[in-house]
Amino acid sequence: RKEVEQDPGPFNVPEGATVAFNCTYSNSASQSFFWYRQDCRKEPKLLMSVYSSGNEDGRFTAQLNRASQYISLLIRDSKLSDSATYLCVVIATGGSARQLTFGSGTQLTVLP
Amino acid sequence: DTGVSQDPRHKITKRGQNVTFRCDPISEHNRLYWYRQTLGQGPEFLTYFQNEAQLEKSRLLSDRFSAERPKGSFSTLEIQRTEQGDSAMYLCASSFVSGTEAFFGQGTRLTVV
Numbered sequence: 001r002k003e004v005e006q007d008p009g010p011f012n013v014p015e016g017a018t019v020a021f022n023c024t025y026s027n028s029a030s031q032s033f034f035w036y037r038q039d040c041r042k043e044p045k046l047l048m049s050v051y052s053s054g055n056e057d058g059r060f061t062a063q064l065n066r067a068s069q070y071i072s073l074l075i076r077d078s079k080l081s082d083s084a085t086y087l088c089v090v091i092a093t094g095g096s097a098r099q100l101t102f103g104s105g106t107q108l109t110v111l112p
Numbered sequence: 113d114t115g116v117s118q119d120p121r122h123k124i125t126k127r128g129q130n131v132t133f134r135c136d137p138i139s140e141h142n143r144l145y146w147y148r149q150t151l152g153q154g155p156e157f158l159t160y161f162q163n164e165a166q167l168e169k170s171r172l173l174s175d176r177f178s179a180e181r182p183k184g185s186f187s188t189l190e191i192q193r194t195e196q197g198d199s200a201m202y203l204c205a206s207s208f209v210s211g212t213e214a215f216f217g218q219g220t221r222l223t224v225v
Contacts, residue, residue, distance in 0.1 A: 004154075032212050043203060043216035044155065087154050091212065099145065099168060100205075100214055102154030 003027055006088050006103035014111050017078050021106045023071040023088030032091040033064055035073045037084045038105065044087055047073075078110045114138060116217035118204050124223045125194055132190045133220045137206030144187050145214060146179055147203040148172065155203055161187060162209065194224045 006023045013019050025033075033050035048055065050062040050071055061074040071088055088103040117136045125131050137144045142163050147155035158177070159169045163184035173179075176194075181187040191198055201221050205214040 034212070043218050045216070046213050049212065099157045099160055100155075101157065102147075104152070104154045 001026055002104070003092075003101050004088055004090050004103040006086075007106050008104075010107040010109060012109045012111060013078055015078060015080060017110075018074065018076045019078055019108065020075075021073045021086055021088075021108075023073075023103055025069050025071070025088075025090045025101075027090070027092040027101075028069065030069075030090045030092040033062075033071050034089040034091075034100075035060075035062060035071075036087040036089055036102075038087055039084050044102075047086070075108075078108075080110050080112060083108055083110045116204055116206050116215050118202075118217035118220050120220055121218060122221045122223075124225060127194055127196060127224055129194055130190065130192045131194060131222065132188055133202055133204075133222075135187045135189070135204030135206075135217060137186070137204070138215055139185075140208070141206035141215075142184070142209040143207045143214075144181055145205040145207075146187070146189050147205065149201045149203055149219070150199075158189075158202075191222075194222075196224045198222060199224045 004025050035047040036044040037047040038044040050064045054063045059076045063072045085105040085107045087105045090101045119134045144161045146158040149155045157170050159179050161181040176192045179189045201219045203219045205216045207214040
């Protein structure tokens with residue numbers, strides 16, 4: 001089983017739609033959670049951190065459920081420019097380890 | 113440009129040759145990571161440095177792979193006796209010790225023919 005698993009996608013949605021991505025992680029020692037965005041043939045860039053109480057940044061809402069080891073990302077009123085791959089990222093600490101573990105990514109295409 | 117930079121951006125090499133990639137992190141960052149990404153997959157962790165110390169290596173990092181960060185600044189990743197399966201995007205990232213956000217370079221795309 002992969003440490004971080006995401007919805008396989010791809011998701012094709014019309015402009016203005018609301019879309020949600022899910023991610024589960026297996027390591028209960030995980031302490032930090034993020035969503036990164038990666039455009040085609042580009043490097044990953046941080047979209048938002050995910051906090052225990054849930055957090056919102058404009059049209060984007062991230063939620064964390066530690067009991068179920070589950071993270072979600074909700075995008076409201078989707079734009080064409082939201083088309084990208086969304087990567088769920090987890091950091092588990094233990095010893096000196098502080099690596100970012102990525103999911104495989106969920107591809108989103110917003111259609112006009 | 114004060115972001116993470118990687119060189120070269122693209123590398124085509126024949127199977128069996130050695131290749132070396134360079135990463136220059138954001139200057140204030142103590143941590144430096146190397147990842148490998150293949151099409152349709154998320155980045156896979158290879159190794160990580162805190163200053164000049166290599167603190168963790170993935171099992172993906174076979175004995176053909178070696179990474180260094182000699183002065184705690186730039187880092188190199190060398191692949192010896194390249195194989196076709198080494199073809200991938202090699203990404204470098206850096207972060208503060210106490211921080212969590214990692215900033216990525218644009219990557220080096222390796223093609224082994």
